[in-house]
Amino acid sequence: MPVTHTLEGPLSVDVLGRQDPELAEILLGELERQSTTLQLIAAENFTSPAVLAALGSPLANKYAEGYPGARHHGGCEIVDVAERIAVERAKALFGADHANVQSHSGSSAVLAAYAALLRPGDTVLAMGLPHGGHLTHGSPANFSGRWFDFVGYGVDPESGLIDHEQVRSLARTHRPKAIVCGSISYPRHIDYAAFREVADEVGAYLIADAAHPIGLVAGGAAPSPVPYADVVCATTHKVLRGPRGGMLLCGSELAERVDRAVFPFTQGGAQMHTIAAKAVAFGEAATPAFTAYAHQVVANARVLAQGLAAEGLAVTTGGTDTHLLTVDPAPLGVDGRTARGRLAAAGMVLDTCALPHPDVRGLRLGTAALTTQGMGEAETARIAVLFATALRDESAGRGVREEVRDLTGRFPPYPAH
Numbered sequence: 001m002p003v004t005h006t007l008e009g010p011l012s013v014d015v016l017g018r019q020d021p022e023l024a025e026i027l028l029g030e031l032e033r034q035s036t037t038l039q040l041i042a043a044e045n046f047t048s049p050a051v052l053a054a055l056g057s058p059l060a061n062k063y064a065e066g067y068p069g070a071r072h073h074g075g076c077e078i079v080d081v082a083e084r085i086a087v088e089r090a091k092a093l094f095g096a097d098h099a100n101v102q103s104h105s106g107s108s109a110v111l112a113a114y115a116a117l118l119r120p121g122d123t124v125l126a127m128g129l130p131h132g133g134h135l136t137h138g139s140p141a142n143f144s145g146r147w148f149d150f151v152g153y154g155v156d157p158e159s160g161l162i163d164h165e166q167v168r169s170l171a172r173t174h175r176p177k178a179i180v181c182g183s184i185s186y187p188r189h190i191d192y193a194a195f196r197e198v199a200d201e202v203g204a205y206l207i208a209d210a211a212h213p214i215g216l217v218a219g220g221a222a223p224s225p226v227p228y229a230d231v232v233c234a235t236t237h238k239v240l241r242g243p244r245g246g247m248l249l250c251g252s253e254l255a256e257r258v259d260r261a262v263f264p265f266t267q268g269g270a271q272m273h274t275i276a277a278k279a280v281a282f283g284e285a286a287t288p289a290f291t292a293y294a295h296q297v298v299a300n301a302r303v304l305a306q307g308l309a310a311e312g313l314a315v316t317t318g319g320t321d322t323h324l325l326t327v328d329p330a331p332l333g334v335d336g337r338t339a340r341g342r343l344a345a346a347g348m349v350l351d352t353c354a355l356p357h358p359d360v361r362g363l364r365l366g367t368a369a370l371t372t373q374g375m376g377e378a379e380t381a382r383i384a385v386l387f388a389t390a391l392r393d394e395s396a397g398r399g400v401r402e403e404v405r406d407l408t409g410r411f412p413p414y415p416a417h
Contacts, residue, residue: 036408038383040350042212042324042366043184045241046373046413047277048284054277055243065269067259079272086275089282090247093218096226098255101278102262102270103246106211106235110136111143112248113231116261117205118177120147125171125204126180127162128152130354134184134209151176155186155356160317162186164194171202181225182209182233185353185364187305187320189213192228205230211246213322215239215368218285219294222322230254239297239323239368241290242281243274293371297323300367300380307384313391316355316362324366326353332391336361339391346390346397347404348383373411382407 017024034046047055059079065072068080083101090099103109118124124144127133131154135142138150151174153167171179181195192208199206208225214234216222225232232249236242250258263270284290298321305319305327314328329339336352340363343350353364367380375383390400 031414035412035414036405037347037349038404038408039369039413040348040365040367042351042364042368043235043238044366045215045238045368047237047241047243047281049414050284051241051243051277051280054280055273057273057276059276060271060273062272063269064272066263073269079275082272082276082279083270086279086282089279089286090249093282093286094214094224094226094232094249096232096249097252098250098258100248100250100258100262101236101245101275102267103233103248104267104271104274105244106209106233106246107134107136108262108266109233109235109246109248110134110207110209112258112261112266113207113233114144114148114178115265116231116254116257117207118148121149122177123149123151123174124178124180125151125153125167125174125176127183127186128154130358131155131356132183132185132354134182134211137180137182137209157356160356161188162190164191164198167195168198168201171198171204175202176204178205178207180207180209181229182207182211184212185324185326186212187301187322187325188317189223189321190225192223192225196228208232209234211235212238212324215241215285216294216298216322219291219297221291221294221298231258236278236281239294240281240285241368241372242285243277245271245274245278247278296376297367297371299377300371300375301325303377303380304365304367304384307381308387311384311388313388314362323368324364326355326362326364328355328360328362329391330360332388334391336363339363342390342394342397343387345394346386346400347408348387348390348400369413370411373408373413375407375411379407379411 062079063073064076064079068083086101087099126137136144138145156163179199206229208229210225213222217224236245248258301320301323305315305325309315312331316326340352350365352361355362386400389396
């Protein structure tokens with residue numbers, strides 16, 4: 001059919017400004033914050049203008065409970081095409097038999113995986129929260145810790161690496177129904193084959209929570225969990241650089257169970273504008289440019305780890321294989337929370353995280369966003385110096401802040417032209 005309508009650019013707030021200037025000012029303020037500070041949060045990134053355009057599209061108006069060809073609402077002919085494209089692109093990108101792209105978040109994707117494979121009261125083996133496990137890996141404040149019996153494995157306190165002998169011993173002792181491999185702060189590649197071997201030995205399902213590394217997997221910069229896990233849960237933001245949301249990948253034998261666990265068990269209507277944005281991101285991730293990007297993300301992270309270590313910070317595991325790293329700022333005389341505050345004042349935004357030592361909080365940071373902005377190893381090396389300068393001397397924060405402004409001004413996330 002001929003298209004006769006046009007849409008405003010994805011970053012335009014002209015319409016909102018006329019209707020609701022108060023909210024328009026907030027949007028512009030957030031764009032200014034993102035554009036003038038360094039986004040070092042490992043879970044964040046900048047989507048492309050094309051992804052933002054899909055998010056702000058008329059697809060946001062459409063109710064579409066169910067799946068393509070089997071919706072509970074009329075008028076889904078066009079959004080069905082969008083979802084089919086997203087599914088096919090995800091399957092091709094990750095080499096999976098089946099993809100479900102409806103999950104609203106990474107947490108809801110994990111919930112759906114549990115719903116597909118487990119029953120309340122089942123035992124699950126996952127990384128313990130103090131060692132880098134996610135809330136959905138057994139936190140008592142989360143559905144996972146209330147509905148299932150979680151047993152936590154950890155990392156070696158000296159090396160910071162996953163203790164696979166402990167994983168095997170715990171699996172033999174507790175005979176879990178499922179084993180979860182994945183972390184929010186593990187800087188090394190996960191050995192999916194080793195987890196698969198343990199899962200097979202005790203007759204457990206293997207669930208890979210690949211929310212953090214899945215973008216690197218798409219770009220060929222990290223090993224894929226797809227050949228090893230029964231179900232892979234992931235987010236579509238972070239390194240993948242798509243909209244905030246989740247997805248699940250699995251083999252054809254579990255496809256129906258996974259789909260029914262998403263809808264109707266854990267969610268209602270799909271967010272069709274977000275699904276279209278996911279399709280855009282999957283298409284972008286299948287390009288040579290994204291492959292180069294993913295490898296540059298890792299190269300930058302390694303330079304950042306080396307630079308921070310040279311400045312005296314304690315880098316866990318001695319470095320990184322991925323987009324993220326965790327560090328202990330204690331050698332510079334500050335704890336994690338104090339360090340985060342000083343860095344924020346200097347224009348560097350990041351998180352604290354648990355470290356593999358009792359009651360010690362460090363810093364978790366990543367290079368996905370700054371790499372999207374076009375920064376390379378030279379800029380990343382300079383960031384390491386600025387980082388340490390701000391931590392050593394609180395009074396140096398103003399000078400660091402000015403240098404950060406200069407850096408982000410040269411590498412804007414959304415160039416005007």
